[in-house]
Amino acid sequence: AQSVTQLDSHVSVSEGTPVLLRCNYSSSYSPSLFWYVQHPNKGLQLLLKYTSAATLVKGINGFEAEFKKSETSFHLTKPSAHMSDAAEYFCVVTHRSNDYKLSFGAGTTVTVRA
């Protein structure tokens, strides 16, 4: 069984300040983890992925995430938020044993204040 829990349904930050989106996962096996972003009326775009290589993963647009097995977490961060970061963010888990079907969290809505 696999699942993810996104701990914040909504995060509001000021432009130029750090962003932290929290994600905990549950998986019977060593998982593959992803963060996707969805802008309004757009499809899902892959931000970054962890697939058992380096635990600190760098993605697009300045985002990065750290896989912590002991804490079963995969939090997403960005040092300085930009207005264009306002979107819905999804933490996702999968594994070969599940034939790579994705299990999504409920999502975190990020708003960026000018």
Added chain:
Amino acid sequence: DTGVSQDPRHKITKRGQNVTFRCDPISEHNRLYWYRQTLGQGPEFLTYFQNEAQLEKSRLLSDRFSAERPKGSFSTLEIQRTEQGDSAMYLCASSPQTGWTSGSHSGETQYFGPGTRLLVL
């Protein structure tokens, strides 16, 4: 554009009507997945194909839903006798054939289309 495409982008229909959505995956991607996303929720898995073979259907997929991928390229998702509860965003994703390549496992990453937003009145 070589990404995943979906058609139509929006569909409004009356309860009881049939609707069909199309997904064109990235060329040479063997895997094709369908997901459904309702308002305020993350996407949920519906079904997927390896080439033309449908490998699994979620329990979310009632008998009114059917999906095909006849030649292993594009796929269609049909909903018969639509209900208001079918209103959602229907997302399609594709991924390359699973397997080990250069020490890493391919096929894990799914690339999504823009989705088809369905509203059943």
